[in-house]
Amino acid sequence: MEAILLQILNGLDKGTAYALIALGLTLVFGTLGVVNFAHGALFMMGAFVAVGVQNLLTISARVRDTSITFFDAYKETPYLELWWGDVGRTIIDYAVPISVIVAIPVMLLVGLAMERGLIRHFYKRDHADQILVTFGLAIVLQEIVKGFFGANPIPVNAPQVVATSVDIGSLFGLEGITYPWWRLIYLGFSLAVIGGVFAFLHFTTFGMVVRAGMHDREMVGLLGINIQNRFTIVFGLAAVVAGLAGTMYTPILSPDYHMGMEFLVLSFVVVVVGGMGSLPGAVAAGFLLGILQSFFSMNEIKAYLPGIDQIIVYLVAVIILLVRPKGLLGKD
Amino acid sequence: MSDDDKKFGTLSRRGFLKASIATAAAAAAPTILIRNAHAFVNEPKGATVTLGFNVPQTGPYADEGADELRAFKLAVKHLNGEGNGGMLNTMKPLSLKGNGILGKKVVYVTGDTQTKSDAARASAKRMIEKDGALMISGGSSSGVAIAVQSLCQEAGVIFMAGLTHSNDTTGKDKRKHGFRHFFNAYMSGQALAPVLAEEYGTDRRAYHLTADYTWGWTQEESIKNATEALGWKTVATVRTPLGAGDFSQYITPVLNSGADVLILNHYGKDMVNSLIQAVQFGLRDKMVNGKKFEIMVPLFSRLMAQGAGDAIKGILGSTNWNWSLTDEGSQAFVKSFGAEYGFPPSQAAHTCYVQTLLYANACEMAGTFNPCGVIEALEGFKFDGMGNGPTEYRAADHQCFKNVLVVRGNQNPTSQFDLLEVVKEVPRSQVAYDPKIFGGELGSCNA
Amino acid sequence: MSETSRNIVLSIRGVNKTFGGLKALSNIDLEIEEGKTHAIIGPNGAGKSTLLNTCIGRIRPDSGSIRFLDHDLTGGNMKPHDINQLGISRVFQTPEIFPELSLLNNVMIPAFAHKEGIFRFNPFSALRNEKAIEEETMSLLEDFGMADQAHHHAGNLSRGNKRRLELAMCLIQHPKLLLLDEPTAGMARHDTNRTIELLEKIKQSGMTKVIIEHDMHVVFSLADRISVLAQGAIIAEGEPNEIKGHPKVREAYLGSAEI
């Protein structure tokens, strides 16, 4: 029982991670008609915003460790800590929440620059050209990050108060259900972001125009609305959502320059299983695949189907696509 | 199949790349080389001798590869008599003279393995076929090491393995032309066992999470055997997909499994992520069976420990070498490396540096670059002064036997590099084993 | 209504179809006679497209039957290629051609389909050896006055010429029934007239045709018989002259239209 509850939580958690990345991908495809292979790189850049903020906050006074004579080794104490003591320490501790605030404008700028500078010129080109150019862009962005931060994963900590787990079982009168605070926060945050995106698209005029554009681009253009600028903003929005997902994920997954590529394939699968261009579909598929992946990793199931956890995501994708031609919630 | 085939079949199956290498120089006709009786592949004719350093330059292990490359360059410098000489000052016995190898200046070529067998082999072949490398070294995964090792056997050059920890490299996949200085999973288990008994007692229940591929399996087996010999029980061994990223679905079952030790048979990013996440799930704060829950990572590396941040503190594991060792050889190496690059070398850098020197020294001992001579010189070679105390290259499987370090993530690091504290230097006698237990055969020298 | 002496190509009897609660076709009876050009007219939303797709077995009717020559198409599970292989070719409302291919290739492909059936695996036979088909295609293109452009990309043609090309693609298959879905929709008057000329020529060859059309000018120039569709039902049928004077038609459809 506890095991199943825990796996559901795991699944939801994974699901939100997939859904957040997939959301932007499907939004961009649905509105701009662009297959963006650089979307994973946006997720990665969001994560490195957190690394950058942490590095900035921890600029340190360095005291030479004199016991080491062969090279310069330092005991580092961040200036913030030196200047403001506990307050400084707390600020550093809250590096990730601070990064979230920083990530929004940074990722928006990145997104806008990317759309204006490159993507916009590829709306009318073949998908093949789009794939090559965005793949090239992803590699370039990745290598630039590698140049600055190296290839190793870099640890980013959640604030102390939420760095461990909480006994949520006691809430429901069950025993032994502890779950990391940060994962619960991540879940809540992601649901809020997803909700925010939906609200934005459904309850604002801007959003309605965008949704109309997803259905019929020419028609909206004929109405005399400058859909181009709106699409630029949509791309920026997608970049922000992917970036925030990356920033918030850092305490769970130490970021490295390669992480975007690893999420790219999975998020494409999520998008397509959900139905290309369908936002609710992307979210639903994210949760579905996340939960199934968690369940099929259980020893009880693996005992009968060895290796099933290796392929479950793809297997489900195949079954869904064969049964439903346009994915879960895709429109014909 | 014709009679002709029978006739030629046995004759023509010669050394793998030889034909190509010889013709590479002539670069044209598809001739089958008739080999001159005394020649060997890439025999250095000029004033230089070329070594090939094949390391991951892209992909998740790129930093480790970069560190290996630094060590190689340093080794080349020292061999050529530049710099402060490093371990040339401490190695015993020493045949090197600081004038290159056998009087020829050492030059090197580099390549990118991408941590993929195919890419690593392609890169090694380039070094052998195009650049005329006599020896290949490097690598940071067992799959790559084994793939390149068998290539070198076929090509008739020497392979001095870099970071590879699987039992198979000098076990069932050992080769006459391949040599490993790094320790292996079996040694990790043997070294860790006494420390585990001391620290955690002999009545423990272990839960393994294992990367689902060859290296993970051999480590799981070795650690399982070693801990069960102590009296520990194994609750479960669970395989996880390589590069899973989020391990939550594998960690939550541990919580209520009744296990009180979690053993992570992961390396690199998998290790970083699974360890961080296990700590977040509060495993280390738990009391199970009246004991404090512990996590253990049998194979540690400082570079990867950096990625795990605070999660590494207090975690036990084993490592081949650490820069904080105070023996003469380690000090000499750390000093040279630190002076050159401004930070301490990793264990991967250490093993690559040592391997290069050992190869060069063997050439000097043999008085030839001929791989058969070099192999003979290396087999059973006993040396000291290169860290890890007195060491022997065992002739039976080309595995180095030396002290193994049991380390713990440092609770109070005095500097940014001070991540691991050495708990115990387990003497070589404790980690030795009978070469027969892993099977495999070396084959014969191919030159 | 039917007499045994006349040769009926397509016969539709008592066809009904509802989508959701909406009656799309109600009790349709229609017979298309061999060699005749039959026009179906009606205001927007009258159910013309539904009727067309039902005729060729793409949509399954709720009741009634559809026969094309000896084939029962009532099941509604016909694949487009099966329909074509029965001898029905179709011209679409917006020209469906192969824009990346040359005009010659555009017309050769249906010629191959006519000759080879739905599938033939011949990756190693050279196209340049298919002289017979090439010549037939070229002579048809000449008839259409497009021979000089045979090696140009079809995508660069004007809309009117694309329509003509599409017609050529259908004609090379010598269809037993040619369906034309608003063949002059969205065309300039000049192009419309050229298309009418062309269709008149085809008419002389005695090919059976069904035309769905908006433009009365086109309908009355070409049709032998006209059925008028309104709100899913046929409200009148007859020779063009009969239809012109039919009061119900005037009321439902032609009221303000110029005839």
Added chain:
Amino acid sequence: MQTIVASSRARDILLLALFSVVVLTAPLWATTIGAGYPDLLQKFAVFGLFAIGYNLLFGLTGYLSFGHAAFLGVGSYATVWSFKLLTMNVIPAVLLSVAISALFALVIGFLSLRRTGIYFSILTLAFAQMSYNLAYSVLTPITNGETGLRVLRNDPRVLDAALGVQVEGSPLADLFGITLTGYSGFYFCALLLILGFRVSLRIFRSPFGMKLVAIKSNQTRMEYTGFNPQPYLLSAFVISGMYAGLAGSLMAIVDPLAGAERMQWTASGEVVLMTILGGVGTLIGPVIGAATIKYFENIFSSFNDQVLQQAFDFLPDWLADFMVTIISPFVGDGWHLTLGALFMVIIIILPGGMMEGFRRIAALFGRKPVKEGQA
């Protein structure tokens, strides 16, 4: 893009002859760009073949498969197993590989081709990833997992044993007495590349090929024209799967080892990139794309500071140092960066890939622009 009938037999023969000459003289001209050694030449040929086959699907029908590496991997495994169980002769190995990869392609193609567009792509990706993940882990008894499947001296090899053929040293692939390693291995690959090119040329020039292009151009019209696109697509899928299987087989022939990572999505992605980079739907483009990417991977990655220093030896010291500083981030461990930038630059300037560039250069020199399909 295609004016298929317009190509005359003479031009095709000339094209094939030119292609053959360029391929067969590769050991000579490749030396001038530092690529003149057997392994890289073999890679050029093998991946050229892979890309030619891939282009028959993607270039002609427009169906973007993201799982072709699976067939490459299957081909490699089949060849190594043939070496292990039957004989070191390559003929059974090649036949077996092509047959088995065709079978795989038939099954995967049959299921995946029920969908179009990105849905098709993801289906192929899913099948390939499943193959890879299983081959890397639970199928290790068949694939030898991470380490890769290798030919061992004591494998049974029943055919060789029956004929009394013995192996001394490491077992190597042979063709009736010719050991297929080094340059002989390259020539074997080169001959099959030329054969593969010729088959591709014929398909391009056949009614079958024209119909594939028609499917890409307008599937609705194709259906109403009376062709059933499914069997055409499936044939193209299986043919290109067979090319992939053959390429995989050749990889295992010139270097008898088969690893699971050959089947990973990145490997599938690589052939997509090769094809697009060279020019989708062109005859020669995919080969050029394949060679370019392999050249970067093997040669650019090998440039280190030492090599650069030597290259700029002729310059004054300060200038040489400057050049090395400028260039070194883009070579060696920076080769990925250069490759990524190359993708972007080429596709921004040249929609349609490198072949478009050659076409423009030809046009610059006043020649009538050579249309692909006529070239």
